[in-house]
Amino acid sequence: MAEDHNSHKIQAIHRELHSHLPPEPALRVKALESLLVEKGLLDPQTVDAWIEVFTEEIGPKRGATVVAKAWTDPAFKARLLADGTAAITELGFEGWASGHLKVVENTQEVHNLVVCTLCSCYPISILGVPPNWYKTAAYRARAVRDPRGVLAEFGETLPAEVEVRVWDSTSELRYMVLPQRPAGTDGWDEATLAGLVTRNAMIGTARDLTPRKEPG
Amino acid sequence: MDGIHDLGGKQGFGPIDVGEKEEPFHEAWEARLLGIVRGMSRVAPWSIDWFRHVRELIDPVDYLTRPYYDQWLQTYAAMMVNSGVATVDELASGKSAAAIADLPPPAPPSAVAGATGNMARFDRESTARSRFAVGDLVRTHVHAAPGHTRLPQYARGCRGTVTGFHGAHILPDASALGEERAEPLYTVAFAATELWPEARASRDRVYLDLWESYLEPA
Numbered sequence: 241m242a243e244d245h246n247s248h249k250i251q252a253i254h255r256e257l258h259s260h261l262p263p264e265p266a267l268r269v270k271a272l273e274s275l276l277v278e279k280g281l282l283d284p285q286t287v288d289a290w291i292e293v294f295t296e297e298i299g300p301k302r303g304a305t306v307v308a309k310a311w312t313d314p315a316f317k318a319r320l321l322a323d324g325t326a327a328i329t330e331l332g333f334e335g336w337a338s339g340h341l342k343v344v345e346n347t348q349e350v351h352n353l354v355v356c357t358l359c360s361c362y363p364i365s366i367l368g369v370p371p372n373w374y375k376t377a378a379y380r381a382r383a384v385r386d387p388r389g390v391l392a393e394f395g396e397t398l399p400a401e402v403e404v405r406v407w408d409s410t411s412e413l414r415y416m417v418l419p420q421r422p423a424g425t426d427g428w429d430e431a432t433l434a435g436l437v438t439r440n441a442m443i444g445t446a447r448d449l450t451p452r453k454e455p456g
Numbered sequence: 457m458d459g460i461h462d463l464g465g466k467q468g469f470g471p472i473d474v475g476e477k478e479e480p481f482h483e484a485w486e487a488r489l490l491g492i493v494r495g496m497s498r499v500a501p502w503s504i505d506w507f508r509h510v511r512e513l514i515d516p517v518d519y520l521t522r523p524y525y526d527q528w529l530q531t532y533a534a535m536m537v538n539s540g541v542a543t544v545d546e547l548a549s550g551k552s553a554a555a556i557a558d559l560p561p562p563a564p565p566s567a568v569a570g571a572t573g574n575m576a577r578f579d580r581e582s583t584a585r586s587r588f589a590v591g592d593l594v595r596t597h598v599h600a601a602p603g604h605t606r607l608p609q610y611a612r613g614c615r616g617t618v619t620g621f622h623g624a625h626i627l628p629d630a631s632a633l634g635e636e637r638a639e640p641l642y643t644v645a646f647a648a649t650e651l652w653p654e655a656r657a658s659r660d661r662v663y664l665d666l667w668e669s670y671l672e673p674a
Contacts, residue, residue: 243500243539245633247457247603250513253534253544258515260548261533265526266485271550272529273488275542276496278552280559287491289568294480294490298572325575332573339577340622357464357608359508360524365575369480369490375524378469384610384662385465385652394474404660408464410606411625411641411665412504412578439478 299368302333304437308430311421335365345418353406353444354415355383361409363416394445417442422450460516465610486525497562500539505631509604510534580638582624592618593674604632607670615674616644627667640668
């Protein structure tokens with residue numbers, strides 16, 4: 241099909257759509273799906289299958305598995321930090337928005353925080369679909385300018401001597417934070433450790449993963 | 457473009473909803489829209505950069521107030537109208553007025569399991585010499601491209617240090633105009649004190665991935 245890339249034409253189309261599409265998002269989605277099915281561009285059962293994938297299979301549990309493996313296997317951790325995409329592919333977690341995965345490591349001296357100020361880039365194949373707050377104007381505006389204020393809202397007060405590194409996802413590189421393994425977890429197996437790893441810790445809006453009590 | 461989407465550092469936005477329930481979708485229509493986007497046949501050459509630019513062109517009031525997946529819907533609808541895949545009337549009514557000729561059948565549900573691992577890469581072979589090396593001091597341009605660009609306003613005209621080189625990646629500014637052109641891509645670290653007037657004593661840094669044509673030697 242012919243394709244032109246005229247910004248003014250797109251703005252005019254946006255205005256027309258704004259005036260003519262149904263008033264509620266749910267109704268707009270319903271109309272879009274009916275149209276695509278009728279045109280032969282979409283099988284509604286394929287939509288169901290994708291929803292199931294993002295509900296059951298692709299989510300932050302994958303990222304937690306990666307983190308726990310990095311905590312217990314130094315060779316894997318080295319590979320993960322050198323080439324995130326190759327390392328997650330070893331675990332079968334490659335996919336959407338992870339073709340250039342960069343893993344950044346928290347230490348005693350450094351805390352990492354991930355944002356996308358220009359849209360909402362996120363390593364979907366290992367963390368699942370992003371939370372709403374990650375996509376809000378408030379997070380996108382504030383994370384680069386007031387990361388410590390944002391972290392405080394999430395309950396993390398960082399000492400002044402810890403350096404904050406904010407990663408603004410402006411290219412097709414996608415960022416995931418490797419949190420610090422908490423003290424008091426010596427001898428824990430990978431599955432138990434993975435249970436400690438939260439989604440927010442892999443975005444960088446959480447830091448301290450110290451367990452509240454011993455497992456079992 | 458200096459659009460409403462370029463939100464980094466804008467002041468006046470309030471607290472973040474840190475108590476948001478941790479579930480992939482909060483509304484059924486959100487899940488439906490994501491499934492539609494993943495499952496639909498692509499009959500026009502829509503690049504990720506074109507998608508982003510079309511989203512950036514949403515009316516600024518709508519951009520700040522409409523839910524995220526609703527903006528995706530608006531963006532796909534606009535791309536479909538622009539490419540001749542559908543008309544505004546068809547998108548409003550949900551009824552097709554004209555068939556598309558010679559279409560392959562849409563992806564069946566059985567294809568989903570094999571598609572979850574599909575991974576696009578944006579780096580390209582290039583013989584071009586990179587102008588900068590890790591450790592170099594660089595300055596970003598004061599003005600960005602009039603169309604789509606990935607140099608945010610808050611980091612324009614600023615001095616930073618190259619901390620990473622990633623080979624040649626597709627340049628979004630050109631890709632959003634339908635041209636695939638690769639250019640050296642770098643990670644550049646900026647001191648918070650370089651970016652923000654209030655960051656006086658901070659040692660914090662902000663890292664951005666920036667293409668070579670966004671930069672000059674500092």
